[in-house]
Amino acid sequence: MTHRIDTIFTGLRAREAKALMPFFTAGDPDLAATVSLIRAADAAGAAVCEVGFPFSDPVADGPTIQASMQRALDGGTDVAGVFAAVRSVRPEVKLGLVAMVSYSIVHRWGLERFVAEAADAGFDGFIFPDLSLEASQPARAAVKAAGLTLSLLVAPTTPLARAQQIAAACSGFVYVVARAGITGARAELPPELTTRLTALREVTDLPLAVGFGVSKPAHVREVVAVADAAIVASALIDRMQGASDPLEAAAEMLEQLTGGLG
Secondary structure, eight states: OHHHHHHHHHHHHHHHHHHHEEEETTSSSSHHHHHHHHHHHHHTTTTTEEEEEEOSSTTTOHHHHHHHHHHHHHOOOOOHHHHHHHHHHHOOOOEEEEOOOOHHHHHHOOHHHHHHEEEEEHHEEOOOTTOOTTTTHHHHHHHHHTTTEEOEEETTTHHHHHHHHHHHHHHSSSEEOOSOOOOOOSSSTTTTTHHHHHHHHHHHHOOOEEESOOSSSHHHHHHHHTSEEEEEEEHHHEEEEEEHSSSHHHHEEEEHHHHHOO
C-alpha cells in the first residue's frame, strides 16, 4: 500500500529536494486558525504539517508548546474538534498531515477507534512521542492496517544499534530529536548533529526528519544538508504570539523557512 507520506518523500528524493515540516497546536488560538495555518503551510510549500493534539501534560515540550496546548484546552479544543477541522481542510491541501498525539489520548479513545477516525478525517500518519519501541507493536499493526504511517522518536542518547531497531519499526519517516531536553527555539543546533544524522543514514533508508530547536532558515539549511526534513514548532508559535496578526506572521515565517530548503 502506498501512503501519501511515502509518495511525498519519494517525489522529493526524485527531485533531490528536501522538506519543511511545521508544527501547530490544534486549537491555538482556535480551530478556525488551525485550518488557516494548514492552508498557509501548504501554500508556502511545506511537504508535511504536524498537527498537535492539545494535552495537559505534553511529553518533552518546553514552555512555548506547553502554553500553546493550555490555551487550546482552555478554549475548549477536544479530539473530535481536531478531527472535524482536519476533515474540513483535507480536500483543499496536498501536503501530508501527521497527528502528533500523546498515546494517553489514543489509549483513552481506544486504539482502533482513534486510528480509524483519524484516517477518516484525512490524517496520513502519526507521531506518538510517549510510545516506546517495546510497547509499539499494537499501534504499528493498527496504523498499518489503516494504510497510515507511524513515526517513533530517536533521541540524542539513543545508541546506534537501538536507533536502527526504532527506525525499522517506523513507517513514513523517522523523527530524529536534535538535542537532549525539551522543545524550544535555540540560537544554534548541536555541533554533533551532522555526525549523528550521517550515522543514522547508514542504518536506515527511511527519510530522517529533525526537530527540537530548529528555528530559523539557517537551521533548516543545516538540517537538510544531511537529513530529509526540518521540523519547526516552537519558533513558529513564538512568532505568532508576538504578532498583531498571528496568521500573517506565521505565513511570512513559513515562506522564510521554506527559503532555507535551497
